Amino acid sequence: MYTSNKAKNQRHSFVVGVEYAHEDFFLELELGTFRTTSLHAQRIANSVNSIVLLKDHMVVIFKNAESITINDDFLKQAYKFRVCIKPKLLPLELSALSHREREEFIRNQAYIVTEEDMKEVNWDIKTAFQYLQQQYDARDQAYFPFSLSSSYVIPVSTHEQQEVHHAT
Template identity: 70%
Template sequence: MYNQRQAKNQRHSFVVGVEYRHEDLFVEVELGTFRTTPLHAQRIANSVNSIILLKNHMVIIFKNAKSITISDDFLKQEYQFRICIKPAMRPLDSSALTHQEREDFTQNQSYIVPEENMKEMNWDFQIAFQYLQDRYDAHDRTHFSFSQSSFYIIPVSEQKQEEVQHATS
């Protein structure tokens, strides 16, 4: 008999990725397609600790202290830079806010960036690095650390799952 517990633990293919940001520059990195449970796919997405952009490459650091280096020659199709074209709001010190004010702040539409305010950029690492140096007058910086913005887990269709299984068999 089929029950909910079996469905939750059933393995499917998921495309897993993360999006990290530094000020108004976002980088989306596709971690890969995994045949796993939904919970484990979420754990894979949450395993990324930070992303560091250097002049010629990017380093993804995982919570287990392992890392991978992505260069423009390696995994070029696995990342995408986007910039926010919405004017930046003044930073706010949330520590001085009451609980209700913090709740109201998280719902404030002026601080939320909708998809239509994001512009995809066909940039390599050097252009993104130069953009950050110029934009934030940081020509003496050797790297920029990105902080987590979001992650995604996209189920792959049954037909695509069969293609993945045949390709890996």
């Protein structure tokens, strides 16, 4: 008999990834395709603690204190970079604004970044590192820490699952 409990625990294929940001520079990292439950796929996405970009590699640190190193020879296809192309506006001192002005600021589209404001760039790790050094006038900075922006779990369609299964 088919019950909702069985449906919840059914295994499917999911593409799991995370997006991390440093200011207006974004890194999308695909963790992989996993055959698991939806809940477990989300736990995999949430297992990443932080990402650090260094001169010629990235270190992905997991919540269990383990880490992996990614360079342009290893897992190059797993990541991509995006930059915000929306012109930067001068920062505002929010404490100087009245309550009504703050409410208007929150809804001001000039300060909201959308997908259309993002541009994917085909950069290797060294180019991304150099961009951050130049962009933030940080020539002596040895690394750039990224903070979590979002995570995703995308179900792979049944048709694609069959193709993957037949290909292996």
